[in-house]
Amino acid sequence: MTLVFSTTSAGALVVKGSLPWTPNAGDPPTAVLPGPWVYFIPEEGAAIEALVDRLIPPDPQTPGGKDAGCAVFIDRQLAGSYGSAEGLYMRGPFANGTPQQGDQSPLTPAVRYRQALAALDKYCRATFAGKSFAQLPDDQKDKVISGLEEGSATLDGADGKMFFAQLLTNTREGFFADPVYGGNRDMVAWKMIGFPGARYDYRDWVDRHNERYPLPPVGFAGRPGWVRQGP
């Protein structure tokens, strides 16, 4: 028997006698829907698309960060619990510590992106005759990114080096996470490296040594070939 703890609000449970099981109680991930930016304003979205496409550039075999959906992934992550630092310890006082003490910023990821993208825009327009990051040719984009990475490009009102690290981390997350989160479109990143995705049983393969696993990747939502075409 399972009862909601009487006299108190939901959440706390008394479990006694049998396992607390109810039908359809699973909590699968919610798929990201295509469509307009949820968190970014259009200028921010354009900058992020340009950035992720240089961090992971397209090549003849595999799309780049933009077409793989990394910008959409980051947008949806920032609009959700990651962006608001939900669950993290965000109490003060805030002080800069040693590198060993970890990130001590009072700013949420969403706010950091907003500030850094505004600062990057200002930096690019001041350095490149009024052009935004997205308007720069690839070699200049790469120079700006290298400047952020090395700390030589100083942004006004944001920590460029910290932003670079966070952007690179989030871009890789989007590229390699399950496609339900908006990146890794058509599992392009998994195909690129040979990862078969959300499979669950390799018993027939564990001792087939030094052989390439033959099956294509699948995600939580299956794969394109599984979707019925036409009526």
Added chain:
Amino acid sequence: MTRKLPATDVVIIGLGWTGSILAHELTGAGLNVVAIERGPWRDTATDFPPAFAQDELRYHIRHDLFLRPAQQTMTFRNNVNQTALPIRAWQGFMPGNGVGGGGLHWNAQTWRFNPTDFQLKTHLTQRYGSKFLPENMTIQDWGVTYDEIEPYYDKFEYLCGTSGKAGNLNGQKQAGGNPFEGPRSREYPTPPQRQPYAAVLFAQAAKELGYFPFPQPSGNLSQAYTNPLGVTLGACTFCGFCEWFGCGNYSKASPQTTILPALIRQPNFEARTNCEVVRINLDKSGKRATGVTYIDTSDQEWEQPADLVLLCAFQLFNVQLLLTSGIGKPYNPSRNEGVIGRNYSYQVTSNVDAFFDDKNFNPFISSGSIGMCIDEFNGDNFDHGPHGFVGGGYMGAVQTGGRPILTTRTPPGTPAWGAQWKKAVADNYLSSYETMVHASSYSYRDVYCDLDPTYTDRLGRKLMRITFDFHENELKMSQYLTDRLAEVVQKMGPRQIVKLPRTGPYTSTQYQTTHTCGGAVMGTDRSISAVNRYLQSWDVPNLFVMGATAFPQNAGYNPTDTVCALAYWAADAIVNQYLKNPGPLVQT
């Protein structure tokens, strides 16, 4: 206003491995047991079914199954001259949350400690002399021997169905097992897991160098197994989503897959989830626990009186609750007095990465505790005399999967982004491999836990403060062990290897393991231990403290087998000694 509940015989704080074990043993002895768990109830079908369990982003990167630091965290500094700052997001270690605790998301590497690990101070002093140990190293004996807890190791392994090959059966060495292990009273419950390519290559290379490789003891089962409680686990399918994940396949030993289905049928057991114990209550004498106070999700406070209090939370939170409740004397490093927070220790891991031209490892085919290991350089299995350090670890080919967000290994010199990075990831994903050393962390006078003077949790309680750094002994050890591992890996025929010994200072931002230890250690001398050899509080005899909290220092093995063996050992003492005559089980 606090509402007082009817008294119960036993209250358990935390329903992970040790809480489940104690609850099962004590309900079996006829006691009424209430377990209070801070997190939610978790089970396979609801929380991590195979339809979506293989989600690296959700579970590993975004920490879905873990405690939220907003609920509870700790502060950290490397030494007493620094100001500790809060750990705002988990990076260095990952405290679990909810029913099953760490037993839900562990790799299930099920190692016993060596016999000499339990008498470490005596053993090392006898072999090398007392001057061999660093001056401020505070290692000590456990107060219990390997032979005494062997039956309880056995009991836990047979609960789990652990897959492995014995190397020592009742004193007889067995081919194919770990020749350095202490004697086992019987073979593992199930045979070892089958091994992927890299592990087989590692074992061949190790043999060529004269070592004795053996399969890592695994709580991810090689075959279906029904345990003595009548609960059945299935065979592991090598999905490669083990550490940080719940097992969707009922094949990783956890409280959910071994105990809870039986425990929940006991009419004298009750669990309350999403309820957080905020303190252990004492009577006026301060020598008897009267129960616990906890809050539910609406912040309503409840008092649960009990005759016996079992502290079964994760190691760090056990120590914090003792400090917050004013039980035992807090440790003071400058005076070298007190016991709560003393002898905090951790783990020293290191890696050798290898890049191959002609190999395909299919790294995604794995389990959390698969792999082949050698134990020649663990504990005191080798002569430390010429090397000037103590301690050691096992090493082997134990990569737990190929989850792609964090398995983008590239050769040194590869840029972190751009076309070259992308090509290097594509070229090396299937053909590179990470080998590992998993080594000891001994205790020191200046490494400890206490309450932070500045930072508080959401209820206004002081956070616990960790003061920790590696010492020269451990860094020397890591260099030596990593060099030995590299020699084996080199024999596997790679194009290139990268040695990554552990270096200082310790950083809270780099994950090693979640094997934090100590802080209320067991022992025979109450001036340097918080609990006696039965894990009973010296100060409050109707309080027992479980977990790696009791380790006087950490050995070069994963802790869970020892944590759970000690839980069974303590349960036995409670049922067969304490209940007959409640009071201190060891007189001082």
